[in-house]
Amino acid sequence: MADKASFQVIVLGPTGGPREDNVTGILVRSISTKWVPNSVVAVDAGTMLAGIIRLLEQYGPDAKDDEGILQDGPFKGLELPFETAQANAAHVFREIIGAVLITHPHLDHISGLAINTPILEAGSGPKPVAALPSVLSAIKNHMFNDVIWPNLSDEDGGAGLLTYQRLVEGGNPRFGSGDGRGYVRACNGLLTKCLSISHGRCRQRFHPETGTHHRVGSTVFAADQLMLPSRAISVDNTDGSFYSPARSPRLLPSNPKESIMATVESSAFFLRDHRTGNEIIVFGDVEPDSVAQEPQNKRVWETAAPKIASGILRAIFIECSYTDAVNDAYLYGHMCPRHLVAELKVLAQQVLDVRESNQTDRKRKREDTGVADGSNDLSPRTRRTQSIAGLRNRRPETTSEPRTRSHLRDSIDNISEDPMGLGPIEGVDPLADLETPNPVQWANADPLPLAGLSVYIIHIKENMTDDPPIGGQILSELQAHSKEAHLGCEFFMPNPSEGIWI
Template sequence: MAGKAAFQVIVLGPTGGPREDSVTGLLVRSTSKQWTSNSVIAVDAGTLLAGIIRTLERSMAATATPIATGATMTQGPFTGLTLPCRTGQANAAHIFREIIGAVFITHPHLDHLSGLAINTPILEAGAGPKTVAALPSTISAIKNHLFNDVIWPNLSDEDGGAGLLTYHRLVEGGNPRFGRGETKGYVRACDGLLAKCLSVSHGRCRQRYHPETSRHHRVGSSVFTADPLMLPSRAISVDLTDGIYSPARSPRLVASTPKDAWATVESSAFFIHDHATGSEIIVFGDVEPDSTSLDPRNRRVWEVAAPKVAAGALRAIFIECSYNDATDDASLYGHLCPRHLIAELSVLAGLPGKRKRDLSPTDGGEQVSPKSKRATTTTTDDGGSISRTERNTNSHDTSQDEPPDLVHDEQTPSLAEVVDGDSEEEEEEEEGKEGKEGLRHTRWADLRRLPLTGLSVYIIHIKDGLTDGPPPGDRILQELREQGEAAGLGCEFFVPKGGEGIWI
C-alpha cells in the first residue's frame, strides 16, 4: 500500500443533462489488478459505451504511432490496457463485454440508466449475462418499466427474456452474511473490489415501492388536481427535474396534502472497498439534503464514513452538486447545491472519529506533523489546481504512463485503531467533553488539523444550462471552496471532466 493509488476512476459522464452524451457514468477499478476480464465496475450508465469510445479515441489520437491489434495503451485513462482491435469503437465494445464485470445503478432515472439500455444488445450471450446490481426498488423499476418488452426488449434472464443481463438485488446497508471485520456486509463487485450499498433520498414523488409485489404504485388518485397553483405535468418535463415534483412550489399543496401521500424517491450511496489496501471511496447517486428531505438518510451514510475518514481509509467521495447557490430550495428537485453539500460534509466532519492522539509513524520514519495533508494541491497554468491524488490523470495530461503515488500522512491509524484504539478512560473523558463543547470541538480539535484533511470530493451530475457563459461547474466549485474553507472542513473539491482518469 505504501504510496500507491488504490483506485482508478474514469469519468465517462460528469453531468446531469440536458446533453444525453455526458450524463452520469463512472468506471472504477482496483489498481492492484490488470485490465483483465471482470476487473472493472461501472457505477451508473447514463453514459457508457459512448463515453468509453470518446475517451479511447482521444487517447489513441494522441499517440504518435498508429495503434495496432495487440498494442498496449501507453497514455491516457486506459494506460496498460491491451487493445484487441484497431478502432476505438471496437475496443470499447471489448471493454463493455469483457472488462466490465458489473454495472451498479444508484437509481432508475434515465440519466443514470439510458446508456445501459441502448448498449446492452451488443452483449454476447456466450460470455454470460452482464450483472446489474442495485437495490430491489431500482431493480423493480428497471425490470417493470424499462426491460419490459414495451419501452425496451426484455434483455434480462427473468420472465423469459433474452438473458443478456442478470439482476443482483443488493441488501440495503450491506448483507450481514458476507465479509468480516472491516468488510462486514460487503459483497464482491469485481476482481479486487467489494461494495456495500446504503439508501439515500432523492426527493419525493407519488410512486411508492411495495416489496411484497416488487412494483411501484401511485399514492392516492393523482398528483395533479384542479388546483390552479399546481404546475401542469408538462412543466415538469422541461424543468430538468428528473420527474420529481417539488411541493414547495405550491403552499396550498403542502398544506392540503397529507404527509403520507408522498413517497421518497430512493437513491443509493455505494461504499467501494479495495481489497488489496483497505482503502475506500463513496459514490453517491442523486441525493437531497437531509434538511429538506421527507425521509432524511444522509446522516447514516456519514456515520458509517466517519471512522473511515479518521483512519485515512476513505480517500474520496463522488457526489452530485447539480446547481449553484442561486437556486432556491423549492427548485432543487431532490438535488444538492453548495450550501447544502457543505452542510452535509459539516455533519461528517462533526461526527466522532475516535482518532488516537499520539500515534507513532507506521514505517518507523520521522514523525509527521498533524497538520500535514495526504493530498496537496498544485497550481496549474490556467490558475486552477489539481490534487496529488489525480496528478497526470487529466485526459489532457498524458506525460506519464504510471498512476501517481499518494502522499500519505504517516500518523494515520488503521481502521481497527480508530474504532477500538481509545481506552475506556479516554472515551469517558471525551464523552464528558462532548457534553460541554459539542462533538466537533473535541476529538477533531485535539488533532490540530481540519477534520476532513486528505479527503477529496469530486463533484458530478452538474446541470448544464447550455449558455454562452462560463461552465456552471466553475461557479459551483468556487462556492464550494470558499464555503468549505469558511467551515473549516479541510477537504479538497474538484470538478472532473468527461473522459478524465483519476487515480486515488
C-alpha cells in the same frame, strides 16, 4: 500517483443533463487487477459506450505499442485487440466491465444500459446489474419490459443478456469480517456495500381498485409492481411542482387526499479495494438531510467517519447539481454548495467524535485499572452536565433514524427533572449545535477533520448558454464554504479525458 493508488476512476459522464451524451456514468477498478477481464465496475450507466468511444478516439491507434497496449490516456495499460474505437469500446463493455451498479432508476443513470446491452450477445454470459431491490424492480417493470425496451434480462422469459443482483441495504452481514463485513463482490478486485439515500419526493396516486397507495417502505416502487400509468412522478419538495417543467393537469389527482408524498430512493456505494482495504464512496443523486422527508445521509456519514479517521477512505464522488442561487424549492432532490458543505460538516463532526473516542480508548488502556477515576466525587450539577454531553455524543442504537432534537428531547427532559431540585444549568443549552455542528470548535484541529479527503463533484446541471460553464462557479462556492467551515478536504471537478488515481 498511479504507483501509490488503490483505485482508478474514469468519469465518462460528469453531468446531470440536459445533454444526453454526457450524463452520469463512472468506471472504477482496482489498480492491482491490471485490466484483466471483469476488473472494472460501472457505477450508473447514463453514459457508457459513448463515453468510452470518445476517450478511445482521443487516444487513437497511434497510442498503442506493438503489442496493442494503450500507452496514454485513462485507459493506459489496456490491451486493445481491435483497430477502431467502436470495436474496442464494445470489447471493454463485454469483457472488461464485470458488473453495472445502478444508484437509482432515473433515465440519466440507466439510458446507456438499455441502448448498449444488445451488443452483449457476442459476450460470455449475462452481465450482472446490481442495485437495491426497488431500483431493480423499476428497471424490470418500466424499462426491460418488452414495451419501453425488450426484456434483455434473464427473468420472465427474457433474452438473458443481463442478470439482476439484488443488494441488501446496509450490506449483507453474512459476508466479510471486520471492516469488510457486509461487503459483497462487485468485480475482480472490488467489493461493495450499498446504503439507501433520499433523492427528493414523488407524488403517488391512490389506486381506485385496491384502495391502497402504491408504496413499499421508503420507495415508490413495489416489489412486484405492474406498470401503473396513472402515477404522477415528482421529485420536488413542494406539493405543486413536478420534476419536468412541462406539467400535465391530467396527472393531478382530482382529490388531493388521494395522493401522498413518498421518498425517491437512491443509493450510495462504498467500494472497497480487496487488496489494500482502501475505500471510496460513489453517491447517486441525493438531497440534503435538512430538507429531506426521510433524512438518511447521516447514516452514510456515520459509516464513513471511522474509515476517514483511520485513513482508509480516500475520496467521495457526490453530486452538486446547482449553484447557491437556486432556492431549496427548486433543487428537485439535488444538492447545491451550501447544502453539500453543511452535509460535510456533519461528517466532520463524526470524524472528530471517532478520533476523540479512539484517543479515550487508548488512554484507558494505558491507565492502571486499579486507580479510581474520582467520578463519585463529582457534584450532582457536574454529573448532570456530563450526562447532557453524553447524550449529545451518543450514537443511536438504530442508525436508520437520524439523531434530532425531537429524538433526544425526552431524555434531556428526564435530566432536567432533577430530583435534587437544582433547576436549569445557567449558560448550558442541552441541544445547542446538535443539528448543525459549529466549525469554530475544530478550526485549530491538527489535522482538520477532513484533511486528506478528496471530494469529486459530479452530476452538474449544464446551463447550455453563452455564459461560462456553471461548474466553475459551483467549485468556487464550495471552496469558499469549505474554507469558512475549516473542513480540510479538497474539491475537484473530474476531467473526463483523464483517469483519477486514488
